[in-house]
Amino acid sequence: MTNQPLSSSNPRVDLEYRRKKNVEEMRHQVISFTLMIFLTFIAFAVVALKGFTASFIVPFILLLAAVQVVFQLFYFMHMSHKGHEAPSMFLFTGLFLGLVIVLAFMTIIWW
Amino acid sequence: MQAEEKLTYETWPASPEKSTLEAKNKFLGFWLFLGGETVLFASLFATYLSLKDKVPDSTHHLAKDIFSVPLTLVATMLLLTSSLTSVYAMYHMKNFAFKKMMIWLGITVLLGFGFLGLEIYEFNHYVHEYGHTFTSSAFASAFYTLVGFHGAHVCFGLGWILALMIRNYKRGLNLYNAPKFYVASLYWHFIDVVWVFIFTVVYLMGMVG
Incomplete structure (x- = not known):
């Protein structure tokens, strides 16, 4: 199998660009991780605070879980990539x- | 590109997890497996939801009596953080930094063991404190099957990542083992995806009643 030709005649330029792209992607990963932690805390807080009714809590934390899973799949598991x-x-x-x-x-x- | 090729930082491809035919096949096959796992866990969730709090008599404890916020929160944080550390490992894999990748995989494994330890403590606590055993009620059976199955996945994932780390310790990165590391990290993320639903549906919704 021979594929993936070098995209530029000077591999160093290509390399630098790739490295930068990787760093930027890692930054997005850390941001999505921070958001996931934040959503987790909110979900635990609405349950622990005991000020809300079950009919509010259940759909609300399910929604938070769905958002978190989207972060996991599309960023951590790279499903947003080509x-x-x-x-x-x-x-x-x-x-x-x-x-x-x-x-x-x-x-x-x-x- | 070929799996046996000796590569350097300069010649390392941008997507080493998909740059050989074997890697592409692994990638595709593994996602098919994850689709199947989704159905498997969904049926366990469905079973748990329909059998939740179904106990033979009032001497048995219900979901809201046994679950506790701090334990679940700590377990969740451990697993969520281990998901980020495995992302770091794959970041270094793409930059051909073998040592850094191994360090982050090592941290991932440690966090995973922390989670597993908490789960073992938790199950032990339920059995001895509340008499909540696998055979005590339909509720307990469904609970241990769902959460225990997830725990078994964590256990398997730890063994998998450790085996990869030990086997490739002296090899360094190449196009033969990079897809293996990548697929193992996908598995680890998937375990975290399932846990997000477990802590929401089983623990938090259980505490609500």
């Missing part, structure tokens, strides 16, 4: 089937 069409299809198919299973267990089947 070449993730098949991974997206696999994951979203899995997610869709999973949600149907949860829905079925919680509504159609009763105990």
Whole structure:
């Protein structure tokens, strides 16, 4: 397999650009980590403070979890990068089937 | 590019995790596996949600009696931080910095062991303090199956990363092992994704009642 030709005739220039891009990406990763920690604290706080009703807390923390997972998938697991069409299809198919299973267990089947 | 090629900082490709055919196959196959894992964990979540607080009589403890905020918060922080440290490891992998990658993977593994230790303490505590054992109620069975399955994933992930670290300790980075490290870090992130739902759906929603 020979592929990935050097994008510039001078590899050093290409290298410097790549390094900078990596540093910038790492900065985005740290920002998304900070946001994830922040969302986690909010989720724990609304439960620990005991001032809210369950009908507010449950959808609210589920929403926070969904946002956190988007950060994990698209930044930490690089799904925002190019070449993730098949991974997206696999994951979203899995997610869709999973949600149907949860829905079925919680509504159609009763105990 | 070939897996056996000796590479330097200058010749290291921009996406070493996808620069050989084997790497591309690994990448694709692993995401297919993660799609399957999503369905697996979703069915365990569905089982837990429908069996939550289903106990035979009132002597059994319910979700809101056994879960505690501090323990879950510490466990969550450990696992979330270990996700960031493995991102750092992959950052150094892309820059062909083998030693730095190994150090960050080492920190990831330590945090993972911290999480696992807390989980073992937690389960032990539930069994001895509340009589909440695997066979005590439908609720307990569903709880231990879901959270224990996640714990088993953490355990497997730790073994996987450690095995990679030991096996490649003297090799340095090449296009043969870079995709292996990358895929292992994807697995580690996925474990964290599942934990985000566990701490939300099982612990926080359990405390709400």
